[in-house]
Amino acid sequence: MIRDITIGQYFPTGSFLHKLDPRSKIILVLCYLVLIFACRNFFGLGLIVTLTLLFVAVSKVSFKLIFKGLKSIVLIIIFTSLLQLFYNDKGDILLEFWKIKITTGGVFTAIFMAVRICCLILVSSLLTYTTSPTLLTDAIERLLSPLNKIHVPVHTLAMMMTIALRFIPTLIEEIDHIMSAQKARGASLDTGSLTERAKALIPIFVPLFINSFRRAFDLAFAMECRCYHGGAGRTRLRVMKLGYRDAIAFAVTTIAIVGVILFNIFFKSVI
Amino acid sequence: MSVVIKTENISYIYGEGTPFEIRALDDVSVNIESSKIVALIGHTGSGKSTLIQHLNALLKPDSGRVLFDNKDINESKKTAYDIKFKVGLCFQYPEYQLFESTVFEDIAFGPKNMKLPKEEIEKRVIRSCRFVGLGDQFLNKSPFDLSGGEKRRVAIAGIIAMEPEVLILDEPTAGLDPQGKEQIKRLIVDYAKKTGRTVIIVSHSMEDVAEIAEKIIVMNKAKVSMCGTVDEVFSRADELIAMSLNIPQVTYICNELRNQGYDIPAGIYTFDAAVAVLTKLGKGK
Numbered sequence: 001m002i003r004d005i006t007i008g009q010y011f012p013t014g015s016f017l018h019k020l021d022p023r024s025k026i027i028l029v030l031c032y033l034v035l036i037f038a039c040r041n042f043f044g045l046g047l048i049v050t051l052t053l054l055f056v057a058v059s060k061v062s063f064k065l066i067f068k069g070l071k072s073i074v075l076i077i078i079f080t081s082l083l084q085l086f087y088n089d090k091g092d093i094l095l096e097f098w099k100i101k102i103t104t105g106g107v108f109t110a111i112f113m114a115v116r117i118c119c120l121i122l123v124s125s126l127l128t129y130t131t132s133p134t135l136l137t138d139a140i141e142r143l144l145s146p147l148n149k150i151h152v153p154v155h156t157l158a159m160m161m162t163i164a165l166r167f168i169p170t171l172i173e174e175i176d177h178i179m180s181a182q183k184a185r186g187a188s189l190d191t192g193s194l195t196e197r198a199k200a201l202i203p204i205f206v207p208l209f210i211n212s213f214r215r216a217f218d219l220a221f222a223m224e225c226r227c228y229h230g231g232a233g234r235t236r237l238r239v240m241k242l243g244y245r246d247a248i249a250f251a252v253t254t255i256a257i258v259g260v261i262l263f264n265i266f267f268k269s270v271i
Numbered sequence: 272m273s274v275v276i277k278t279e280n281i282s283y284i285y286g287e288g289t290p291f292e293i294r295a296l297d298d299v300s301v302n303i304e305s306s307k308i309v310a311l312i313g314h315t316g317s318g319k320s321t322l323i324q325h326l327n328a329l330l331k332p333d334s335g336r337v338l339f340d341n342k343d344i345n346e347s348k349k350t351a352y353d354i355k356f357k358v359g360l361c362f363q364y365p366e367y368q369l370f371e372s373t374v375f376e377d378i379a380f381g382p383k384n385m386k387l388p389k390e391e392i393e394k395r396v397i398r399s400c401r402f403v404g405l406g407d408q409f410l411n412k413s414p415f416d417l418s419g420g421e422k423r424r425v426a427i428a429g430i431i432a433m434e435p436e437v438l439i440l441d442e443p444t445a446g447l448d449p450q451g452k453e454q455i456k457r458l459i460v461d462y463a464k465k466t467g468r469t470v471i472i473v474s475h476s477m478e479d480v481a482e483i484a485e486k487i488i489v490m491n492k493a494k495v496s497m498c499g500t501v502d503e504v505f506s507r508a509d510e511l512i513a514m515s516l517n518i519p520q521v522t523y524i525c526n527e528l529r530n531q532g533y534d535i536p537a538g539i540y541t542f543d544a545a546v547a548v549l550t551k552l553g554k555g556k
């Protein structure tokens with residue numbers, strides 16, 4: 001059910017990736033995302049796929065779980081690939097019937113698209129699988145702190161994000177609970193016409209909203225009771241420090257960037 | 272005595288295949304006899320809530336069967352749906368699930384899903400609202416304007432209005448003030464007496480259990496570790512304490528007094544029984 005959604009969850013396995021500085025993880029993930037779209041031939045793509053699988057292995061998060069997360073986007077992947085397959089008319093014609101033309105360009109782009117989306121999802125979900133939400137927002141706050149100079153309320157935004165992330169599991173649990181309770185009273189959520197199904201959501205969302213407001217007030221009181229007054233002058237219990245692991249990670253990424261650039265220069269691009 | 276619900280070797284695992292995998296039920300077989308008040312006790316996380324959600328097919332066992340009147344409730348989608356009206360389950364803190372604009376509409380939610388005729392729904396709503404001790408003037412109020420105890424009673428009325436053959440209440444008195452607790456307790460006993468139906472309550476209060484239950488099921492680490500009458504269960508005080516459970520405080524006091532040589536019989540579980548024995552003892556001197 002709802003609990004099976006894994007994207008955005010945190011799986012503490014204590015691996016190399018878990019111990020990386022979250023700031024470097026964010027920067028490196030951004031690098032890889034750019035790299036995934038920068039590569040233009042199969043050598044570069046192969047390098048990226050190898051690295052992605054390497055990261056998955058290093059993270060020690062079970063393969064089964066990670067690919068279960070991919071399952072939810074299979075439809076999107078198939079749809080984009082098919083679109084590329086039918087609408088790209090570059091390259092040699094492989095097959096032609098009626099109005100449909102399938103070309104080598106189309107096939108290559110379709111494969112590229114599918115692999116790229118998979119890598120994209122894998123790399124970015126690894127970030128959340130291996131970083132606890134609090135660390136993640138903390139890192140974002142640090143990375144964006146220069147914006148404070150132009151009066152962007154970075155701390156407030158980061159705090160809002162932390163709270164939002166913190167409450168996702170709570171709300172999922174709550175929805176689960178309310179759904180069970182209403183099902184026990186005979187609410188049927190997966191049968192009936194579209195309007196009936198939409199109506200069936202009312203008994204779930206009304207309590208959910210009311211409870212969320214209640215929680216928000218409680219949280220605000222609790223924060224005020226602990227003298228929370230925004231970010232000014234706050235110190236931290238755990239100060240982030242870059243270590244040898246980050247050096248290794250940056251080195252690997254640099255090699256990957258150089259590799260992809262070299263492949264792009266020396267081999268013919270296929271898309 | 273006829274058995275109304277029966278579980279046969281049911282097991283259930285949460286989050287199978289993730290690092291958070293928890294075995295919540297491990298080969299659980301229990302019989303629930305009809306027209307009895309059955310108490311389900313156990314340490315937090317012992318699998319009580321998981322078990323009761325199997326009894327009305329909200330959860331499907333990974334292995335084993337749940338039988339209601341000797342029929343497998345998970346046989347088809349329809350049986351799994353219909354069972355919810357025969358086994359009414361009221362969750363913990365049910366007041367957080369109220370959603371309608373009036374108390375009447377909220378209590379009517381269950382009966383409406385049963386597709387009952389309008390007059391019957393109205394009758395049942397009024398009946399169950401009175402039964403939980405709320406007057407007719409409450410019917411047109413918004414459930415969100417009520418006090419905690421009143422909300423709780425509205426939520427329970429919502430389940431009772433479905434007139435289930437088995438009523439399951441998950442910690443019905445949690446978080447209420449002493450008076451509210453007393454009211455809910457009396458309500459459960461009255462309900463069982465008046466309707467002759469089965470009631471299962473999950474509780475952490477050994478006093479309440481001793482007072483109202485006729486049968487106790489003790490769960491520990493996903494298994495049923497004891498099952499029997501109040502006497503049978505509370506006479507095994509040491510085992511209960513080893514499971515981080517307890518015996519009623521009066522029982523504890525009476526046992527201590529007996530150990531010090533006072534003439535007090537074993538098996539004092541309720542406050543009233545203790546008072547009777549102790550007054551007799553006092554007069555005898």
